[in-house]
Amino acid sequence: MYEALFDYITRYSGQTLTEKDQEIIRGAMEPKKLRKKQYFLEEGKVCKYTGFILKGAMRQFSVDDNGTEHILQLTIENWWVVDRQSFMNQTPSRYFIEAWEDTELLLLPRPQLDTILAIPAINAMFWQMSENNHIASQKRLDDTISLNAVSRFENFQKQYPEIMQRFPLHQIASYLGIARETLSRIRRPDAH
Amino acid sequence: MYEALFDYITRYSGQTLTEKDQEIIRGAMEPKKLRKKQYFLEEGKVCKYTGFILKGAMRQFSVDDNGTEHILQLTIENWWVVDRQSFMNQTPSRYFIEAWEDTELLLLPRPQLDTILAIPAINAMFWQMSENNHIASQKRLDDTISLNAVSRFENFQKQYPEIMQRFPLHQIASYLGIARETLSRIRRPDAH
DNA sequence: GGCTTGCTGTGACTTTTGTCACGAACCGAT
DNA sequence: ATCGGTTCGTGACAAAAGTCACAGCAAGCC
Numbered sequence: 001m002y003e004a005l006f007d008y009i010t011r012y013s014g015q016t017l018t019e020k021d022q023e024i025i026r027g028a029m030e031p032k033k034l035r036k037k038q039y040f041l042e043e044g045k046v047c048k049y050t051g052f053i054l055k056g057a058m059r060q061f062s063v064d065d066n067g068t069e070h071i072l073q074l075t076i077e078n079w080w081v082v083d084r085q086s087f088m089n090q091t092p093s094r095y096f097i098e099a100w101e102d103t104e105l106l107l108l109p110r111p112q113l114d115t116i117l118a119i120p121a122i123n124a125m126f127w128q129m130s131e132n133n134h135i136a137s138q139k140r141l142d143d144t145i146s147l148n149a150v151s152r153f154e155n156f157q158k159q160y161p162e163i164m165q166r167f168p169l170h171q172i173a174s175y176l177g178i179a180r181e182t183l184s185r186i187r188r189p190d191a192h
Numbered sequence: 193m194y195e196a197l198f199d200y201i202t203r204y205s206g207q208t209l210t211e212k213d214q215e216i217i218r219g220a221m222e223p224k225k226l227r228k229k230q231y232f233l234e235e236g237k238v239c240k241y242t243g244f245i246l247k248g249a250m251r252q253f254s255v256d257d258n259g260t261e262h263i264l265q266l267t268i269e270n271w272w273v274v275d276r277q278s279f280m281n282q283t284p285s286r287y288f289i290e291a292w293e294d295t296e297l298l299l300l301p302r303p304q305l306d307t308i309l310a311i312p313a314i315n316a317m318f319w320q321m322s323e324n325n326h327i328a329s330q331k332r333l334d335d336t337i338s339l340n341a342v343s344r345f346e347n348f349q350k351q352y353p354e355i356m357q358r359f360p361l362h363q364i365a366s367y368l369g370i371a372r373e374t375l376s377r378i379r380r381p382d383a384h
Numbered sequence: 385g386g387c388t389t390g391c392t393g394t395g396a397c398t399t400t401t402g403t404c405a406c407g408a409a410c411c412g413a414t
Numbered sequence: 415a416t417c418g419g420t421t422c423g424t425g426a427c428a429a430a431a432g433t434c435a436c437a438g439c440a441a442g443c444c
Contacts (some may be wrong), residue, residue, distance in 0.1 A: 070338040141332060146260075380423085
């Protein structure tokens with residue numbers, strides 16, 4: 001069960017985990033199952049865990065004054081899921097995180113974070129993740145302010161074909177910051 | 193000259209710097225002056241330094257196929273300036289970074305990064321920065337996909353009044369992802 | 385089976401935003 | 415002081431995207 005995570009750490013840190021390291025990780029993180037539509041985090045509550053997705057799909061979104069959802073992140077297997085701000089500072093979150101499919105996670109409780117970070121491979125992995133995260137955010141932001149709806153969608157398709165297949169189009173539209181009808185029209189093959 | 197940086201580190205890490213730490217920092221970072229319109233980084237080149245701004249203002253932007261600039265970041269005193277991706281991996285950058293006012297910097301060359309990170313206060317500061325950065329990006333992204341031009345501008349004004357005053361409006365417009373004419377009309381008081 | 389619910393597409397229309405063109409005010413450098 | 419570049423505003427129009435309403439269709443449930 002923990003193997004997917006160990007692989008992930010090795011891959012991202014470029015370092016190997018000792019038996020002892022693996023024991024520490026097993027001790028620090030607990031498995032958890034969520035059914036489709038169950039919340040991992042709700043607005044106003046504190047994000048107590050960082051989750052590593054073993055199987056399934058989740059989405060993070062905010063809800064504005066009109067009750068409209070705005071999707072910030074769509075995640076699947078081998079991604080971490082967390083509201084970093086809420087998790088790090090243990091402050092109430094502005095976001096919802098919800099299982100979109102039946103999902104299996106490994107949970108890291110906030111108090112265990114320091115324990116885990118003492119492992120060099122984990123520490124390196126978190127740096128690398130933070131790095132990748134930053135780069136992806138910057139790219140997405142660049143796209144969002146530079147491109148029109150058509151190009152943004154095309155870029156998304158190329159970059160995340162797997163996510164395209166596992167979430168409905170209106171969620172993708174929200175992620176891209178466009179109306180679902182607009183996305184529907186963009187996809188029409190004879191458009192020009 | 194280095195005091196502004198030392199203060200910054202103390203503030204962000206919650207830790208104090210020893211005399212020895214300060215010596216290491218002085219040894220690792222070199223002062224540099226840029227005149228208005230001088231480049232800190234050009235597209236296609238490798239970002240060799242991370243800069244800490246002592247005085248002045250800088251902007252980071254990409255240029256699209258039509259030659260249009262898209263502003264990703266506007267920075268002033270006590271901000272770090274860098275293309276993180278290019279700097280970390282020493283790969284060619286897709287961005288320009290330019291001094292918008294006469295600017296004084298402290299430069300950290302890439303090879304010195306590890307030296308600096310060995311100092312606990314610096315290490316803590318970089319974690320905290322990465323954290324804040326991530327939060328700010330997420331907020332900006334949320335705004336960009338959720339709000340119209342008017343609200344985005346109002347939020348920007350509230351959040352960065354100082355930056356508003358030091359950069360021309362067409363740069364702010366580009367940062368917000370709208371045309372300069374649109375911003376001009378938004379600002380008109382009798383609009384409704 | 386029949387029912388509800390969620391997802392997608394589409395037409396008609398409105399609103400928002402972008403584009404192009406022009407001119408005025410300002411500012412720094414020679 | 416004046417010349418060239420930059421900034422900002424604005425009008426007229428075009429393009430992009432949003433909104434509202436309706437319909438078909440598939441999946442799941444009693």
